[in-house]
Amino acid sequence: MSRIQQRFEKLKDENRAAFVSFVMGGDPNPTASLKLLKSLPAAGVDVIEIGMPFTDPMADGPAIQLAGQRALSSGQTMAKTLKLVTDFRKDDAETPIVLMGYYNPIFSYGVDAFLKAANDAGVDGLIVVDLPPEEDAELCIPAREAGLDFIRLATPTTDDKRLEKVLTNTSGFVYYVSVNGITGVKSAEADEIDSAVARIKAKTDLPVVVGFGVKTPEQAAAIAIKADGVVVGSAIVDMIAGKLDKKGGAKVGLVKSVSTFAKSLADAVHTARGA
Amino acid sequence: MTVQEPNSFRVGPDEEGRFGQFGGRFVAETLMPLILDLEKAYAEAKVDKSFQREMENLWRYYVGRPSPLYFASRLTEKLGGAKIYLKRDELNHTGAHKINNVLGQILLARRMGKTRIIAETGAGQHGVATATVCAKFGLKCVVFMGETDVERQKPNVFRMKLLGAEIIPVTSGRGTLKDAMNEALRDWVTNVEDTFYCIGTVAGPHPYPAMVRDFQSIIGWETKSQMKHAEGRLPDTLCACIGGGSNAMGLFHPFLDDAEVKIIGVEAGGKGVDTNEHAASLTGGRPGVLHGNRTYLLQDDDGQILDAHSISAGLDYPGIGPEHSWLKEAGRVEYASVTDTEALEAFQLCCEMEGIIPALEPAHALAHVMKIAPDLPNDHLLVLNMCGRGDKDIFTVAEALGTKI
Numbered sequence: 001m002s003r004i005q006q007r008f009e010k011l012k013d014e015n016r017a018a019f020v021s022f023v024m025g026g027d028p029n030p031t032a033s034l035k036l037l038k039s040l041p042a043a044g045v046d047v048i049e050i051g052m053p054f055t056d057p058m059a060d061g062p063a064i065q066l067a068g069q070r071a072l073s074s075g076q077t078m079a080k081t082l083k084l085v086t087d088f089r090k091d092d093a094e095t096p097i098v099l100m101g102y103y104n105p106i107f108s109y110g111v112d113a114f115l116k117a118a119n120d121a122g123v124d125g126l127i128v129v130d131l132p133p134e135e136d137a138e139l140c141i142p143a144r145e146a147g148l149d150f151i152r153l154a155t156p157t158t159d160d161k162r163l164e165k166v167l168t169n170t171s172g173f174v175y176y177v178s179v180n181g182i183t184g185v186k187s188a189e190a191d192e193i194d195s196a197v198a199r200i201k202a203k204t205d206l207p208v209v210v211g212f213g214v215k216t217p218e219q220a221a222a223i224a225i226k227a228d229g230v231v232v233g234s235a236i237v238d239m240i241a242g243k244l245d246k247k248g249g250a251k252v253g254l255v256k257s258v259s260t261f262a263k264s265l266a267d268a269v270h271t272a273r274g275a
Numbered sequence: 276m277t278v279q280e281p282n283s284f285r286v287g288p289d290e291e292g293r294f295g296q297f298g299g300r301f302v303a304e305t306l307m308p309l310i311l312d313l314e315k316a317y318a319e320a321k322v323d324k325s326f327q328r329e330m331e332n333l334w335r336y337y338v339g340r341p342s343p344l345y346f347a348s349r350l351t352e353k354l355g356g357a358k359i360y361l362k363r364d365e366l367n368h369t370g371a372h373k374i375n376n377v378l379g380q381i382l383l384a385r386r387m388g389k390t391r392i393i394a395e396t397g398a399g400q401h402g403v404a405t406a407t408v409c410a411k412f413g414l415k416c417v418v419f420m421g422e423t424d425v426e427r428q429k430p431n432v433f434r435m436k437l438l439g440a441e442i443i444p445v446t447s448g449r450g451t452l453k454d455a456m457n458e459a460l461r462d463w464v465t466n467v468e469d470t471f472y473c474i475g476t477v478a479g480p481h482p483y484p485a486m487v488r489d490f491q492s493i494i495g496w497e498t499k500s501q502m503k504h505a506e507g508r509l510p511d512t513l514c515a516c517i518g519g520g521s522n523a524m525g526l527f528h529p530f531l532d533d534a535e536v537k538i539i540g541v542e543a544g545g546k547g548v549d550t551n552e553h554a555a556s557l558t559g560g561r562p563g564v565l566h567g568n569r570t571y572l573l574q575d576d577d578g579q580i581l582d583a584h585s586i587s588a589g590l591d592y593p594g595i596g597p598e599h600s601w602l603k604e605a606g607r608v609e610y611a612s613v614t615d616t617e618a619l620e621a622f623q624l625c626c627e628m629e630g631i632i633p634a635l636e637p638a639h640a641l642a643h644v645m646k647i648a649p650d651l652p653n654d655h656l657l658v659l660n661m662c663g664r665g666d667k668d669i670f671t672v673a674e675a676l677g678t679k680i
Contacts, residue, residue, distance in 0.1 A: 054578075054579065055448065055579045055580045056448070056453065056457050056565060056566075056580050057457075058303070058457045058460045058461060058566070059303045059305075059460075059461070059464060061461075062447075065447055072579060077577045078577055078578070102564075103301060103564045104563045104564045104565060104572075104574070104578045104580070105577060105578035105579065106578070107563060107564055107569075107578065108563060108574065108576075108577060108578025109577075109578065129303050130301040130302055130303060130564065130567070131301065132300060132301075132302060132303070132304050132307045133307075134291065134299075134300045134307070135299060135300065135301060152304070153303070153304045153305075154304065155303075155304050155305040156305075157304075157305050157306075157307075157308045157309065157467055158304060158307075158308065159308065162307070162308060166304065177304070177305065180305055180464060180465060180466075180467045181305075181461075181464055181465035182461045182464060182465060185465075186465075
């Protein structure tokens with residue numbers, strides 16, 4: 001059983017939703033990025049998404065665009081992002097790690113070489129924004145064969161007919177993008193999200209996790225009642241941006257601020273159904 | 276990489292939107308249903324005679340097509356070799372080939388019931404063409420333009436505003452064409468109901484590369500019949516500049532299966548393809564995935580996209596249409612590059628010899644013609660696509676020549 005599956009089954013037994021957090025690999029620099037990452041499980045983060053920075057993130061809003069730019073300016077590469085996972089795994093064998101990003105850096109690394117390196121590093125799943133089901137032969141199918149989960153996005157524009165296609169080769173969990181748009185800008189209403197989650201759950205046994213535009217513990221808790229998990233990305237990344245000095249270095253207290261914020265979100269998600 | 280020669284070079288793309296390994300549909304899930312709708316709507320329009328008639332009518336009475344195929348006698352004499360013809364698409368309404376494609380896409384948007392048109396622009400020619408056609412049909416128009424380009428193409432920015440378009444300066448990245456395209460895609464995923472994305476070149480996800488090519492192919496079809504009328508035969512060589520590659524694709528496509536016609540695309544070599552400052556994706560790049568398709572891209576060892584450089588804002592793009600990548604690997608089209616300096620020399624020569632102020636984009640194609648024409652025989656028929664006029668570029672050229680206007 002994969003780490004992702006184990007984690008969701010455990011949470012299901014406890015009748016809790018998962019709290020999924022996103023941080024950009026190498027933001028604001030490799031050292032601070034690893035410290036941040038290591039602080040997340042203790043803050044209550046159940047699944048960690050690590051962004052693979054890309055110069056042209058066409059589905060991301062300003063917060064994650066800037067996080068990617070900070071990471072690239074500090075010299076982040078695909079090899080360093082994979083090393084980050086390797087280093088994280090030295091003290092944590094349980095928290096699932098999902099790499100998220102765009103296809104070109106993977107294609108450039110070489111699909112087979114990347115899948116092997118990701119497996120060796122201890123990566124559990126991939127989310128690649130610009131690979132719809134129509135391009136499954138590129139990475140999705142090879143990733144599944146290599147034993148990695150390929151997590152796909154479903155969106156408000158994904159109608160019932162298309163949903164079947166989207167779900168066909170998806171594994172790990174389904175990431176429901178709650179708004180049409182880019183990361184970190186608009187937010188959806190909780191009741192719209194609930195009906196979309198129900199629509200997806202009617203077609204799959206996979207956990208359904210909701211993201212895009214979730215910024216506060218209150219929003220996260222409202223979603224966590226029905227959904228199997230909630231993702232917060234831009235709000236965490238924004239907090240990192242606010243804790244940098246003029247040269248872009250990490251200020252004292254960066255890790256603490258971020259993990260405190262992550263804990264407030266995690267607590268809200270974990271207690272949502274008990275209320 | 277060797278590619279088996281196909282029976283025809285004109286049948287692509289396949290059902291998946293591929294030209295060999297190039298092209299495809301590398302977009303976020305939010306956009307997939309939209310591009311599938313577009314593909315379906317275009318397939319229906321393409322075979323609808325009333326759609327064709329409406330487009331032909333507008334091409335004739337609004338754009339001023341057919342554009343002349345003009346024998347450039349003094350240029351021919353000066354270079355002393357091949358007989359040089361200019362396909363005068365700079366005489367179109369709005370001053371470039373861009374409007375051929377915009378008309379097609381806006382008519383399609385109207386058929387699809389879309390009321391808001393978005394576009395990206397580099398030099399501003401595609402933005403102006405889009406703003407123009409939107410004004411004509413009373414559609415809301417939003418143009419994304421890199422802030423660097425807003426600065427260096429002020430006249431076109433003002434033109435678009437006069438035409439009622441909203442200009443959104445893009446500050447992400449280096450503020451040029453690629454960043455404008457990212458921002459347009461971000462707008463499109465946000466406004467999926469009413470918005471039509473009018474892409475200006477033969478790039479983007481399927482069906483854009485094929486659709487834009489089809490709309491631009493009028494250039495090649497006219498050239499074919501005009502040359503037959505003028506000389507009684509096909510031309511020997513075609514030459515066009517390439518940024519994304521829409522004017523070139525439009526000229527080349529009808530001739531791809533005429534094996535006796537030599538076809539040359541000219542990329543922007545900027546300060547030299549051996550420097551870091553150029554826009555020659557085929558000469559200096561390698562295959563990758565950006566803006567919805569796989570194609571040759573300027574990128575670093577880690578797959579990060581590099582900034583392109585060219586004196587011509589219209590060629591300043593780190594990618595190229597996927598069909599060009601395929602034609603390069605198939606060996607059907609030859610791709611060359613010329614530098615900023617060579618393009619400037621060609622720009623001046625064209626002004627002095629023919630009384631035509633070319634855009635800096637086709638000045639690149641002319642710079643290559645200046646290299647090859649002298650060695651060709653006098654009966655060699657060479658067509659250069661004069662795809663845009665240079666009024667927009669006079670400030671850039673003045674600065675490069677050290678003149679104050």
